[in-house]
Amino acid sequence: MQDFTFQNSTKLVFGKEAENTVGKETVKYGRKVLLHYGGGSIKKSGLYDRVVESLRKEEVEVFELGGVKPNPRVDLVREGISICKENEIELILAVGGGSVIDSAKAIAAGAKYDGDVWDFFTGKAEINDCLPIGTVLTIPAAGSETSGATVITNEDGWYKRATGHDLMRPKFSHLNPVLTYTLPEYQTACGITDMIAHILERYFTNEKNVELTDRLCEATLKTIINNAHTVLKEPTNYAARAEIMLAGTIAHNDSLSTGRIGDWASHDIEHEISGIYDIAHGAGLAIVFPAWMKYVYKHDVNRFAQFAHRVWGVEIDLNNLEKTALAGIQKMEEFFTSIGMPITLNEADITEEHIDEMAQKGTERGPLGNFVKLNEEDVRQILQLAR
Structure with a gap:
């Protein structure tokens, strides 16, 4: 820590x-x-x-x-x-x-x-x-x-x-x-995705011995996931709306950052997408995060397997942690799809026209991220994975 x-x-x-x-x-x-x-x-x-x-x-x-x-x-x-x-x-x-x-x-x-x-x-x-x-x-x-x-x-x-x-x-x-009762479903879902992404940026860290904040991140993620479909189906459900609202605040008030160094590459990559295409930030994060995960998970397959098990309930295969890690990423993609988020650039009607530009602009001040340092070519490959 x-x-x-x-x-x-x-x-x-x-x-x-x-x-x-x-x-x-x-x-x-x-x-x-x-x-x-x-x-x-x-x-x-x-x-x-x-x-x-x-x-x-x-x-x-x-x-x-x-x-x-x-x-x-x-x-x-x-x-x-x-x-x-x-x-x-x-x-x-x-x-x-x-x-x-x-x-x-x-x-x-x-x-x-x-x-x-x-x-x-x-x-x-x-x-x-x-x-x-x-x-x-x-x-x-x-x-x-x-x-x-x-x-x-x-x-x-x-x-x-x-x-x-x-x-x-x-x-x-x-x-x-x-x-928040009158928020459109899409806006509610984008918000849910945004707060999940804020937690994930903190969760994927190279810092060891951060069990307490790991557990706090996981609990906040599960609270959001558990209440997401309720607020979409029952927009005037006060209890569920309150849980989501408070979770969004906790996700980004820096208490979950204590003792650890977060990543933030996915946010930086998404900023290039929404900067050019003006899409909702949450929708862009739903596209970028799974692609980033697929690109970097081998850097710490144990952490990704832990994420899959504790957050998504995936059974850990001790003989094949990579399988467990990939199953967790798939579960997250399925969740984003279930709340109406795109998980590929194609679903958001974004072509590969500006991929090179986004990779260049995103890294013009240096490599992105902390979990894994990403250069221009890395960002380009992540955006290609996101197609």
């Missing part, structure tokens, strides 16, 4: 009508707020009105910026930064899913920086200061409500890049499972 320092200061307000107390949390950080959100769904559902009412009860001055798209764009981030600087915004309140929260984080960092915010995503600058952020989560998936990470897309070259810092962890996040 690695030595580590862990701190996650995000306050979670979880439960029915949680959003109605957002004003009381907001005024702890200021009275001039940028309300950041996506399309019109929060207005149609009445969530927008409830949030604004809660803010106004505390005499908070509200500025607004909507229009966040999936795979959020840097141009809107730049617009938000201008609003913050011109109006001396004191807190950014993100109401939405991971894309909205990621966009808010980038705005929060950029508002305290004199250069262009994209510098953070290319490694030209480091984050040293950040406006405080609050969230009202509507889509359990990205775990951005407690993480210090953000991912933004630049349409100039279609680069999708990540950056992170503990300063970007939200100060508070309000999680109400009822808000």
Whole structure:
């Protein structure tokens, strides 16, 4: 187990009508707020009105910026930064899913920086200061409500890049499972896949003697898997929605990372796919992860056999651990298919046209991953396996 320092200061307000107390949390950080959100769904559902009412009860001055798209764009981030600087915004309140929260984080960092915010995503600058952020989560998936990470897309070259810092962890996040009742099945399934992928990135590590966090990862994975079909068949099942929502937060709040070094190559490869094709992040991960697993499983067949047995219930064949490992990968593919996810590029109508470009762009700053270091040719072969 690695030595580590862990701190996650995000306050979670979880439960029915949680959003109605957002004003009381907001005024702890200021009275001039940028309300950041996506399309019109929060207005149609009445969530927008409830949030604004809660803010106004505390005499908070509200500025607004909507229009966040999936795979959020840097141009809107730049617009938000201008609003913050011109109006001396004191807190950014993100109401939405991971894309909205990621966009808010980038705005929060950029508002305290004199250069262009994209510098953070290319490694030209480091984050040293950040406006405080609050969230009202509507889509359990990205775990951005407690993480210090953000991912933004630049349409100039279609680069999708990540950056992170503990300063970007939200100060508070309000999680109400009822808000997820109206999510379309596909969006729910993409979220489930996203949170599973966050756990897998941490699970596949070269670090030894990490039994506790192995077991925590496995328990969280099994909780998601056990409740996935229930939320798809019974969208208003509060108990199942609550399990999924909390699991998504735990999957990416870094508690499962303690003492271990995760991989993250699959996320980096997927960013190239969704950066060019603009597909849902979860759908892209359902395509990439099985291909990555098939490419690297021999590096530690024991860990893959453990994954197959503990998570998917595959009987361990001590005489043929490779067979056990491959059966686990197949079980995962079957699960993704059962919840409506694509598991190949062809299923997502993605041709091989940009495979070379994705492999080159993905590795232009160096090899990907930690479990197995991947160069450009490795990424190309994984994308070919994903076809």
